[in-house]
Amino acid sequence: MVDTNDRDGGRKSLGKQGEDLAVAFMEQKGYTVVARNYRCRPGEIDIIARKKKLLCFIEVKTRRTGRFGPPQEAVTPAKQYKIGRAAQDFLQRHRLENWPARFDVIAVDFSSGEGIIDCIENAFELTLG
Amino acid sequence: MEFADRLRESATPELFLQEQGYTFIAGVDEAGRGPLAGPVIAAAVILPPGWKCTDIRDSKQLSPGKRQELFSLIQGKALAWSWAYCSEKEIDRINILQSSLLAMKRAVELLGREPDYTIIDGPHRMPSPIRHTAIVDGDAKSLPIAAASIMAKVVRDSIMQKYHVLYPHYGFHANKGYGTREHILALEMHGSCPIHRRTFKRVP
Numbered sequence: 001m002v003d004t005n006d007r008d009g010g011r012k013s014l015g016k017q018g019e020d021l022a023v024a025f026m027e028q029k030g031y032t033v034v035a036r037n038y039r040c041r042p043g044e045i046d047i048i049a050r051k052k053k054l055l056c057f058i059e060v061k062t063r064r065t066g067r068f069g070p071p072q073e074a075v076t077p078a079k080q081y082k083i084g085r086a087a088q089d090f091l092q093r094h095r096l097e098n099w100p101a102r103f104d105v106i107a108v109d110f111s112s113g114e115g116i117i118d119c120i121e122n123a124f125e126l127t128l129g
Numbered sequence: 130m131e132f133a134d135r136l137r138e139s140a141t142p143e144l145f146l147q148e149q150g151y152t153f154i155a156g157v158d159e160a161g162r163g164p165l166a167g168p169v170i171a172a173a174v175i176l177p178p179g180w181k182c183t184d185i186r187d188s189k190q191l192s193p194g195k196r197q198e199l200f201s202l203i204q205g206k207a208l209a210w211s212w213a214y215c216s217e218k219e220i221d222r223i224n225i226l227q228s229s230l231l232a233m234k235r236a237v238e239l240l241g242r243e244p245d246y247t248i249i250d251g252p253h254r255m256p257s258p259i260r261h262t263a264i265v266d267g268d269a270k271s272l273p274i275a276a277a278s279i280m281a282k283v284v285r286d287s288i289m290q291k292y293h294v295l296y297p298h299y300g301f302h303a304n305k306g307y308g309t310r311e312h313i314l315a316l317e318m319h320g321s322c323p324i325h326r327r328t329f330k331r332v333p
Binding site: 115 | 162163164165224225226304307308309310311313316317
């Protein structure tokens with residue numbers, strides 16, 4: 001059967017591969033993944049993970065080539081703001097406002113064929129306006 | 130606007146500094162904030178004032194061969210250069226961000242001559258009293274920071290290649306300590322080795 005979403009699907013599957021790899025990576029680091037693709041009105045968070053009483057909100061950036069610069073630089077201030085608002089939504093919904101939280105960017109670079117994971121802990125601070 | 134703000138917003142920070150009367154400008158950057166294993170390396174470099182090289186840009190976008198070539202070029206041209214590290218053990222003790230900043234501070238202190246001004250990559254300042262400014266996207270905007278970035282990466286890659294001989298299970302020669310599917314599988318099969326950062330181990 002012809003996949004009419006092929007072009008879009010191809011791109012999505014790379015993003016999905018990157019996210020799967022990032023999940024395996026966080027689990028190896030001893031974190032428990034509590035949510036994937038958390039969607040709410042203010043925005044979306046790719047992965048939410050915890051270790052003991054520390055929550056990590058993770059944005060995964062996947063790239064096929066390194067030509068457009070390091071993927072973590074693609075998280076613009078506007079995007080950081082959205083992630084921050086979505087994190088706040090998650091924390092309030094689950095009554096976790098007092099939990100320490102961190103914002104990480106996991107960059108997965110597929111330019112060499114295999115995915116190479118670069119995890120930037122505390123990539124940015126919570127920006128709430 | 131304050132001096133540091135004008136410097137941060139300048140499209141070419143080292144030219145701005147030269148216009149302000151600073152001659153010897155050190156660029157500083159680190160490599161190895163994101164991997165599972167190995168040290169974080171920082172490099173500092175003072176280039177001859179006015180020297181240009183369009184090939185020098187973000188180290189992550191260059192091939193390993195090109196990085197090595199530029200490394201030799203920078204080594205030859207630099208008025209001073211140095212590198213320093215923070216070990217996995219220090220990273221475990223004071224966290225990765227503080228370790229990268231400490232490695233950068235050490236690299237500057239090891240420079241053979243004192244810079245008039247120091248610019249470093251990133252949003253965070255070093256825990257150091259020397260006159261310096263942190264510039265976001267500094268490796269893209271500034272030649273000395275881009276040069277330091279190349280040097281840090283080349284030094285770190287060669288250290289990880291040596292670690293591969295000591296700890297051959299994890300593919301450090303290829304992944305340089307960064308997470309890959311093979312690296313994660315090797316951790317599951319063999320557990321961690323002495324250069325894995327404890328914060329990345331399953332059992333802390």
